[in-house]
Amino acid sequence: MDYKKLAELLYPNITKTIEYYENEAYPKRKLPEGAKVTRLAPSPTGFIHLGNLYGAFVDERLAHQSGGVFLLRIEDTDEKRKVEGSVETIITSLEFFGLKFDEGAGIEGETGDYGPYFQSNRAEIYQCCAKYLVEIGRAYPCFCTEEELEELRKEQAKENVNTGYYGKWARDRNLSLEEVQQHLNNNEEFVIRFRSEGTEEGTFEIYDAIRGRLSNPVNYQDIVMLKTNGIPTYHFAHVVDDHLMGITHVVRGEEWLSTLPIHYEIFKAIGWETPVYCHTAHLMKMDDGAKRKLSKRKDPELGLGYYRELGYHPKAVREYLLTILNSNFEEWRMKNPDSPIDDFQFTLGKMSNSGALFDLDKLNNICKDVLLKIPAVEIYEFLLNWANEYKKEAAGMLYSNKDEVIKLLSVGREGKNPRKDLMYCEQILDFISYYFDEYFNIVDGYPENINDEEAKKLLQAYLKTYDHSDDQSQWFEKIRVIASENGYAAKPKDYKKNPDMYKGHVGDVSTVIRIAIIGRASSPDVWELQQIMGEEKVRRRIENLINN
RNA sequence: GACUCAUUGGUCAAGUGGUUAAGACGCCACCCUCUCACGGUGGAAUCAGGGGUUCGACUCCCCUAUGGGUUACCA
Numbered sequence: 157m158d159y160k161k162l163a164e165l166l167y168p169n170i171t172k173t174i175e176y177y178e179n180e181a182y183p184k185r186k187l188p189e190g191a192k193v194t195r196l197a198p199s200p201t202g203f204i205h206l207g208n209l210y211g212a213f214v215d216e217r218l219a220h221q222s223g224g225v226f227l228l229r230i231e232d233t234d235e236k237r238k239v240e241g242s243v244e245t246i247i248t249s250l251e252f253f254g255l256k257f258d259e260g261a262g263i264e265g266e267t268g269d270y271g272p273y274f275q276s277n278r279a280e281i282y283q284c285c286a287k288y289l290v291e292i293g294r295a296y297p298c299f300c301t302e303e304e305l306e307e308l309r310k311e312q313a314k315e316n317v318n319t320g321y322y323g324k325w326a327r328d329r330n331l332s333l334e335e336v337q338q339h340l341n342n343n344e345e346f347v348i349r350f351r352s353e354g355t356e357e358g359t360f361e362i363y364d365a366i367r368g369r370l371s372n373p374v375n376y377q378d379i380v381m382l383k384t385n386g387i388p389t390y391h392f393a394h395v396v397d398d399h400l401m402g403i404t405h406v407v408r409g410e411e412w413l414s415t416l417p418i419h420y421e422i423f424k425a426i427g428w429e430t431p432v433y434c435h436t437a438h439l440m441k442m443d444d445g446a447k448r449k450l451s452k453r454k455d456p457e458l459g460l461g462y463y464r465e466l467g468y469h470p471k472a473v474r475e476y477l478l479t480i481l482n483s484n485f486e487e488w489r490m491k492n493p494d495s496p497i498d499d500f501q502f503t504l505g506k507m508s509n510s511g512a513l514f515d516l517d518k519l520n521n522i523c524k525d526v527l528l529k530i531p532a533v534e535i536y537e538f539l540l541n542w543a544n545e546y547k548k549e550a551a552g553m554l555y556s557n558k559d560e561v562i563k564l565l566s567v568g569r570e571g572k573n574p575r576k577d578l579m580y581c582e583q584i585l586d587f588i589s590y591y592f593d594e595y596f597n598i599v600d601g602y603p604e605n606i607n608d609e610e611a612k613k614l615l616q617a618y619l620k621t622y623d624h625s626d627d628q629s630q631w632f633e634k635i636r637v638i639a640s641e642n643g644y645a646a647k648p649k650d651y652k653k654n655p656d657m658y659k660g661h662v663g664d665v666s667t668v669i670r671i672a673i674i675g676r677a678s679s680p681d682v683w684e685l686q687q688i689m690g691e692e693k694v695r696r697r698i699e700n701l702i703n704n
Numbered sequence: 705g706a707c708u709c710a711u712u713g714g715u716c717a718a719g720u721g722g723u724u725a726a727g728a729c730g731c732c733a734c735c736c737u738c739u740c741a742c743g744g745u746g747g748a749a750u751c752a753g754g755g756g757u758u759c760g761a762c763u764c765c766c767c768u769a770u771g772g773g774u775u776a777c778c779a
Contacts (some may be wrong), residue, residue: 197778234778302777319775347777373707383777390779414708414774437710438772479728483717486728508717510710518716518729524741546763573742599730632738639738648738666738678740 161333163290165340166297166348167283174288174426177281178402182270185402191224193404195260196250198399199231202239204249205459206477206514207409207439213477214407214436216255217502224404228260229397230274233387249460253470260472269403275393282388285396285426286348286381294425295381297346298328299339320377322352329378348382350392352421362420365405365504375417391415395422398431407434410509434504439480440511464555467542468519471497472526476519482506494529524576532566535578539565542581550585553592563688564588567680575680590674591689596697600677603664611668612702614642618669619698624691630682632666639665672701 185193192634196216198208219226228247232238244263250256266273289295298321300308305321312319326676331339339346358374381392387395398406413435423430430522474497478485481502488500527535543551554561565588568575575620578584589595602611617638626634636646639662645651651661670682673694679685686694 197779201779231779236715237778298777305773305777313705316705345777365711372707375725379776380777385777389777409773410709411773411779435709440772480716484714487718490728513715515715515729521729568741571742573744575741577741635738661738663738670739676740680739680741682738 157293157330157444158333159291159293162203162296163287165336166290166346166603167287170280170284170287171281172284174285174420182400182402185225187225188223190222190223191223192218192405193227193402194219195227195229195398195401195403196246196257197231197394199234199237200239200242200246201237202242202245203459204246206463209250209253209255209460209473210439210477210481211407211409211436212255213474213481214502214504214507215405218407218434218504218677220498221259221502225258226256227270227401228257228262228273229401230261230389231393232276233364233383233389233393235276237290245695249464249641251270252464253460253473261674275397276387277633278397279386279394281400282382282392282396282450283285283386286388286392289350289381289612290348290423291593295348296329296331296352296378297336297339298349298380299331299344299346300327309331316357321349322377323378326378341405342590345384347380348424349378350381350418350422352376352378353425354417360417361419362416362433365432366507367435367509369574370413370416372420375421377418379418381422388502391418391422394419395426395428397510399423399426399428403431405434406431407436410435410437434507435509436507437509438511440513449682463580464542465582465635467539467546467584469526469530469538472519472523473531475526476522478502479518479522480512482514482665483508484597487693498514520579523579526687527578528569528574528673532562532564532569535584536562536564539584543585547581547585553594557592558689560591564591564685567684567688573609577680590676590679591685593693595677598671598675598701600671600675602671603660603667604617605660606664606668609673614638614665614668615698615702619643619695619702622695628681635666635669636662669698670700 162300169523171668187193188357196208196212196215198204216226218224228654230243243261247257247261247263259270260266260273272278286295290297299319304327307325308321308325309319312325326349328349329610354374354376356373356376358376359371360374361371364370379391382388394406397403416433416435420430438640475489478497478500482500483507485500492499499537530538536554539561540551540554565578565584568577577587606614618635621634621638623630640646642665643659644665645654645658645661651658666682667677670678670679673682673689674685
């Protein structure tokens with residue numbers, strides 16, 4: 157069989173050679189020793205979830221920690237699944253979380269010398285590489301129709317053998333030149349299949365940077381490399397693109413583990429070195445008591461949009477992700493509470509190889525610490541931006557009450573044991589909403605031992621002695637006095653010792669006041685909040701309650 | 705079904721043949737305290753099961769179970 161002729165027959169119009177691409181078009185990158193080149197290669201389906209961010213984070217750290225390159229390539233080889241505008245979504249979402257690409261697809265066009273970065277624009281490159289494989293006898297055209305393949309699978313199922321296109325089942329594996337010509341003359345469509353040399357028994361070993369040595373069965377399937385439309389399948393695109401783009405580390409989900417043998421064999425056949433593989437474990441979700449891989453269909457709440465809508469700070473999300481990405485991160489963070497997150501040395505070896513369950517409690521807890529380190533003014537800006545995008549009705553209020561909001565955000569944040577009240581925008585807004593009359597309402601009831609009438613009596617007493625210029629201790633002393641005068645213990649400990657002597661204690665009294673002013677039974681220090689609200693508002697709210 | 709990866713408390717996990725099996729989140733109790741947070745102290749809670757190998761196994765091997773993944777001209 158003259159493979160050279162076959163190649164010419166199939167691709168008369170491909171004149172460039174594989175050497176041209178390797179040496180002239182895409183020469184080796186000039187990078188410092190040890191620099192890693194990574195890529196994010198999403199398909200543009202318009203949905204990006206936490207799992208994608210998780211993986212992208214690994215790529216980004218690997219590249220930027222080593223002085224390498226992090227690029228974006230769009231795997232748009234499946235026309236059916238393309239969604240308009242999804243490239244923008246991907247880029248802006250990742251950027252929001254602090255991941256920036258150095259090269260590749262961009263909103264304003266591509267940057268970099270290794271493009272095009274959309275696979276749909278690389279057809280000629282793939283075809284050239286395919287042509288080469290045909291020339292050396294490692295690829296061939298297959299004219300089977302989908303129906304015929306379906307038949308084949310049924311046949312194989314009946315005989316109880318592995319399904320697929322391989323060995324004696326590969327009908328077009330050894331077509332003669334004349335037969336190929338014949339099919340071509342009939343205008344039949346064809347795919348290019350890989351000619352595998354593997355057997356069903358073979359195995360090989362390969363190193364995975366996360367999982368260590370992996371022992372795999374060898375590939376024996378003549379998989380499709382080029383579809384009838386001349387566009388490659390993932391397997392072939394991965395080999396061609398990652399090699400030609402100079403990718404050193406391929407980070408991808410563990411769902412690719414089982415196709416690794418295919419990739420390995422193609423790399424070998426074409427004579428290229430494999431990149432370092434890094435197969436990450438999936439982020440999982442609890443579903444009816446069982447762990448499950450994140451799904452874009454079933455888990456919209458794990459879409460990145462969800463966290464932006466709730467107003468999670470990107471720093472907090474990064475911080476959380478790093479705790480599940482590298483088990484030693486938390487330890488490092490405790491030792492270096494104020495260091496920038498990028499000072500942490502991320503390592504592949506510390507990555508877990510079993511799927512982690514997403515833990516919202518943990519995220520929230522991390523948020524508290526992260527936000528505490530961000531100045532109130534910046535939180536305000538963040539909150540305002542968030543409201544402008546996701547909570548329009550609150551944006552105006554936040555905008556026109558800038559000073560007050562910043563003060564509200566700052567309450568209790570100073571000192572040795574600062575409060576950690578703030579987690580994410582939605583929650584923060586709720587946390588400070590009482591300040592605005594439009595949002596203010598009484599959500600909690602009085603303590604059990606105090607009825608409405610009693611409450612009014614206490615509030616009247618409070619109003620009578622209230623002096624807005626009192627300092628904090630003067631203010632609270634007056635509350636103690638009101639408590640004593642009305643039969644409540646001025647100190648909770650007294651009440652605890654002799655509960656029968658009192659109606660309650662000073663805490664009950666201040667709770668009544670707190671509810672009148674804040675609308676809730678729990679809040680930061682009332683005196684501080686009053687100072688921010690101003691005398692008029694404080695008095696008005698209490699009066700409203702008394703007269704209702 | 706076949707092939708494959710995984711399995712330490714509720715969750716994230718340290719651990720690489722000899723440990724009282726770290727730590728974090730969550731939970732509970734107590735302390736601090738006008739509430740809530742914060743902070744502090746303490747507590748409950750884990751090696752999926754069964755066989756080996758070994759003086760000794762969470763650690764190595766095998767089987768089983770459970771969960772994930774692949775089995776496409778999807779990625």
